[in-house]
Every structure is written in C-alpha cells, then in structure tokens.
Amino acid sequence: MLNVTFLGTSGAVPSAYRAMPAIALKYDKLFLWDCGEGCQREMMRRGIGYGGVEAVFITHLHLDHVMGVFGLIETVRMNTERERITIFAPRGFTRMLAGISPTMGWEPSFLDIREMHEGELYRGKDYSVSAFPVKHQKKEAFGLVFQEDDKNKFHEAKAKKLGLKGRMFREIQEKGKLKVGGKTVKLEDVSWVRKGMRVVYSGDSAYDEGVAKIAKGADLLIHDSTFGEDLKEEATMRGHATAKEAAKIAKKAKVKQLVLTHIGARYKGPELEAEAKKVFENSVCAKDGMKIELKPEKSK
Amino acid sequence: MLNVTFLGTSGAVPSAYRAMPAIALKYDKLFLWDCGEGCQREMMRRGIGYGGVEAVFITHLHLDHVMGVFGLIETVRMNTERERITIFAPRGFTRMLAGISPTMGWEPSFLDIREMHEGELYRGKDYSVSAFPVKHQKKEAFGLVFQEDDKNKFHEAKAKKLGLKGRMFREIQEKGKLKVGGKTVKLEDVSWVRKGMRVVYSGDSAYDEGVAKIAKGADLLIHDSTFGEDLKEEATMRGHATAKEAAKIAKKAKVKQLVLTHIGARYKGPELEAEAKKVFENSVCAKDGMKIELKPEKSK
Numbered sequence A, B: 001m002l003n004v005t006f007l008g009t010s011g012a013v014p015s016a017y018r019a020m021p022a023i024a025l026k027y028d029k030l031f032l033w034d035c036g037e038g039c040q041r042e043m044m045r046r047g048i049g050y051g052g053v054e055a056v057f058i059t060h061l062h063l064d065h066v067m068g069v070f071g072l073i074e075t076v077r078m079n080t081e082r083e084r085i086t087i088f089a090p091r092g093f094t095r096m097l098a099g100i101s102p103t104m105g106w107e108p109s110f111l112d113i114r115e116m117h118e119g120e121l122y123r124g125k126d127y128s129v130s131a132f133p134v135k136h137q138k139k140e141a142f143g144l145v146f147q148e149d150d151k152n153k154f155h156e157a158k159a160k161k162l163g164l165k166g167r168m169f170r171e172i173q174e175k176g177k178l179k180v181g182g183k184t185v186k187l188e189d190v191s192w193v194r195k196g197m198r199v200v201y202s203g204d205s206a207y208d209e210g211v212a213k214i215a216k217g218a219d220l221l222i223h224d225s226t227f228g229e230d231l232k233e234e235a236t237m238r239g240h241a242t243a244k245e246a247a248k249i250a251k252k253a254k255v256k257q258l259v260l261t262h263i264g265a266r267y268k269g270p271e272l273e274a275e276a277k278k279v280f281e282n283s284v285c286a287k288d289g290m291k292i293e294l295k296p297e298k299s300k
Helices: A039-043 A069-079 A093-103 A156-161 A168-174 A209-215 A229-237 A245-255 A270-277 B039-045 B070-081 B091-105 B156-161 B169-173 B209-215 B229-237 B243-253 B270-277
Strands: A002-008 A022-026 A028-037 A053-057 A086-090 A111-115 A117-125 A127-132 A144-146 A150-156 A176-182 A183-186 A189-194 A198-201 A219-222 A256-261 A283-285 A291-294 B002-008 B022-026 B030-035 B053-057 B085-089 B111-115 B119-124 B127-133 B140-148 B153-154 B175-180 B182-185 B191-194 B197-203 B220-224 B258-261 B282-285 B291-294
Touching: A002 A039, A022 A039, A028 B169, A039 A069, A039 A209, A039 B153, A053 A069, A053 A127, A069 A086, A069 A176, A086 A117, A086 B119, A086 B191, A093 A111, A093 A183, A093 B091, A127 A209, A127 B282, A150 A156, A168 A176, A176 A256, A198 A209, A209 B191, A229 A245, A245 A256, A245 A270, A245 A283, A256 A270, A270 A283, A270 B229, B002 B039, B030 B070, B091 B111, B127 B209, B140 B209, B169 B175, B197 B209, B209 B243, B220 B243, B229 B243, B243 B258, B243 B270, B243 B282, B258 B270, B270 B282
Parallel strands: A028 A053, A053 A086, A086 A111, A198 A219, A219 A256, A256 A283, B030 B053, B053 B085, B085 B111, B197 B220, B220 B258, B258 B282
Antiparallel strands: A002 A022, A002 A291, A022 A028, A117 A127, A127 A144, A144 A198, A150 A189, A176 A183, B002 B022, B002 B291, B022 B030, B119 B127, B127 B140, B140 B197, B153 B191, B175 B182
16 A cells, blocks of 8 residues: 655645645655655654655755755654665755755764666665656756556466466466466466556646656656646746646546645635646645555456 | 744754744834744744744754744745845854755845844844843854833823923933923933833753843743753753743743743643743743733833
8 A cells, every 4th residue: 555645735835724845655664755844844743753754855956845854854863763864866955965964963874865866766675766857947857756566466266276276376477377287377367467556746847748658557646736727828937837737647648646736825726626627537636634545456 | 012923832843733943023023033944834824924024033053943044035035025134143054055045046135144143133213132142052052132222201291290392302301301481300200211121032042040131120031941850951961941940040030921932842831831830920831823912011
C-alpha cells in the first residue's frame, strides 16, 4: 500500500488554509516530495512522524519548495536517534546550506546531500523514485516518479491444476517455462503481471506534453494548477499550468486519477476542480491534509 | 494602544499546537520580534497583515527564531507594493542571506539589513525599540524593549482654573512655568507625567538578573520559559530559563504582567503557568494566537 498525504497545497505564497508545497509518500519507508516552510509542523498535525523520513526530494530551489527542510533537519537531529538524513536537491542547495549551516548544530556527516538529476535517484526493495526535467521559468526544475516494480503473480488454481507445487513456482519464474508430468507449462499460462503502482508529480511545470508521456497510465498524477484558464497567459509566462491544462495532461496520459495542487492564492479550489473535471472526470483539487491510499491490483 | 500578538510560542521544535517563536507588536506601525518558520502563515491566520511590517527584529540566529523571515520577505515582495523591508539581526544574518538570496527574487535595495546591537535600534514618533544582550549559549543573543515616551498630560480643569488657555499650554510645557495674570504657574501644578508603556522580551535567555533591571516596572515582560523547575539544570546548561526563574525576574522587576513563552515541547503550558504563579501571581503561559492589549494610563 502506498499512502500519499498532501501536507501543503499552496503555490508561492501560503494562505490561512494552505501551507507551502510538500507531499508525504509512505510505502515501506517515508519520503517527502518538496518541503516548503512549515512542513515539519504539518507533518506533526497530520500524524506523520518526522523521525521516519528516509529521504527528501526537492523539485527545484524556489523558496516555497525548500524552506522547510532546514528546520526539519534540525528537529530530526535534536529529537531522534537518526544519524543521517538524505536530501536530493538541484545544484545550488549546497550553497543555501552553506549560508545557513553555521546556525545549525549538525555535523557534516548528518546530511547526505545528493544532486538531483534525470533518471533513477533512489532504489527501494521493489520500487524506485526517479526524476524528470520540467519546464519552469529559468530554474532547473524536476518532476518526480514513484514506480513500484511489476510483479509476476500466480493464478494459484490454474497452477495447481497443471501440477505445479513447491519449488517449481520459483523454477518456472526463473526459466519462463517448465516440464511438469511430461507437459510444458509456460509461465504466462499460470501467472499474470501485476503492474506496479505509479505516482507522478509535475512539481512546478507549465503545460508540457512530456509530462503526459512520463505519466502514461499512472495511478495518480499530481499536477501544478496554480491558475485557472482565466489567467492562462500568466500561467504560461510564469511557468505554471492551469487546471484545464493539468486535466489535458491527465487525459492524454490516461492516468487513473488527477490531483491538482500548488493552488494560487486567488483560487479557492472548487472552481479549479470544476474546470479540470470538464476535461478529465476523475480530478480533485488537493486540500491540506488530504490522504490518498493506493492499493495494488488484487487479481486478473 | 499597543497590541501584542503571540504568533508562535514553542521553543526549538514546533508542535501541532505551537508554531516557532514570533511576536507581533502593533502600535502605529507593525513590528515582528523574531520570525520563526511559518510566521507569515500565522500572521495570515491571526489577521495580521504581513504587508504592513515596518521592521523585523531577530533576537539571535538559532534557526527557530529566524527561518520564517526569508519566506516573509518573498511574500511581501511578490504580493505588496512595498519597496523595502527593514531587518535587524545579529552578525551572521547576511551570510545566511547570501546563501539563500540567489533563490529569491528580490533586488538588494529591497532589503534594509541592520546589524543588531545593544541600545536604541529604531526610533518612532513617540517610542523606541531597543536591544540588550542576554545570556544564551555561545550565540550572540539579545532581548528587546518597546518603550513609549513619557508624556506631560494636563489636568484640564486645574489648568483652566489657573487661567491657562490657547498657546499657553505649549508655552508652559516648553518653559516649565509661566506667568498667568500676575501669578507664576508651574507645569507640575497643572500637569502629570504619563509613563510610557514598556514591553520587554527576553528572547532566549537563561536566568539573568540583568533582565530584571531592564524590565523594571514594565507593563509586560515576555520571558523564556523553555523548561520547568524539574529540569532546572538542563535549562541553565542550554541557556534557557524555567517558569519559576521567569517569575523571579518578573517579581524582582515589579512588572505588571508576565507572559511565559518559548515553551519546550515536553510541556503543555498550564503546569508552567502554575509554577510561575507561585512566585508571581500575574503570570500567564502564552498560547498561539493570544493577544494582549496595552493601554496607556488614562489620568492621575
């Protein structure tokens, strides 16, 4: 199971109701995608233990996406037994840290800073987190993908009927086929491929069909929706998307669900949701504290 | 009238109920004393317009007192017509800013950075904000004072009875006495001195009788109370005060009211308030969003 919690859903400037951008993903471990100002407190308010953060991924270095990470580091250092925390961030982060670090109490070894790049960033037991470049002003900016591995799952009844038992299951999985009682059984005859769960986050991004390619068939697309179509030109100029544009990407990519986030301060939310739904029905505008639970397919 | 709003009342680490340290003072202008992470959002939640901030005073450079200022600067720059914002902070702040500023959009002229020092920092129309050094670990750390000027106020009835009218009021104030109808009238015969309001904030400070001297007769003392007497040694070691110590300072200084703040995460608040009240009755433990309205004396 993969739990996605929206810790902050505002864009650029917070409001009384929306904190700065941050998303928590809990699979076997806990990851943060962006870490805007106030993130550690939102984690506390939403019952997400900050001590368990395996890695923080910062999509780009605009202040609203990164300013929560320094306080989080301090809190983890002071209040937990953790010896290290990993942060993936674009070039420039180490310079920010150099300015701030004399004020912090951590040893250099406490931080494992990795430069964000396109491709796989983190490999888990049966999943990966990777990044892809997006179009956002002149900043180096990335989107993120959580990809669970595809898995072969046996049709137990079929397999037993064909005589498979014990270590034969492993053998057929390794060889692709197996002789059982004189007959050749192919792996595909007794199994199906469970597609791994896929979550794609655009970070801050203008309308970009490249994002649709990356998001192809994703279980969940989390997309920039700083503006509505009423301010489409401003959106493009500022390197952000409108709700309708986000929905177009979702439709093109045939994702299962779209969540609009990075909501501009002039919008309440429902009007952006309505705009998106006209293009892509399964759209929802994120709220702070919203949780989405993704479950793998049960059977085929 | 002077309004004091407690925007954040935690110490070091926030909690679901307490934001990082920040206090808003509204007199003719708006001032921030410390600006912990999340301060701008707390201002929005408490109905305090961030656009009106005249100056921010950072008592010391521990992260919990300063990390909100960068986001606040960005928001003021993006969302208001302001051309400048003034920040008083200890040495080292410009280095922090140098690390972060390439990520921010402001022109150097937007920020008016002043180095914090002992003595008067800001002069208003009839008040001043000044700083005094406090004992807090090895950091350069300050407390702050808001001091309204004392004013001569006329006893209107007495003055009229003795024949004062029109510009005589200004004249007697300037000269100290005046001949009216052959008789000499002294200023003190027709007037009284209205003591200016005084608010003293210890910042982060261990028990220090120097603070009591500064706070002498203050209308309001806002004091570090990170710990209770149960952890008195830890308090001293870490350069913080206990609730009882804060109360001792309040008693020594004969202030009108004590507010405990910078509440450590292990305390709820009421237990610290009870501890302080045993020594100094008019003690209260701050809560986020708490407002205190100070009014000048009406007459004597």
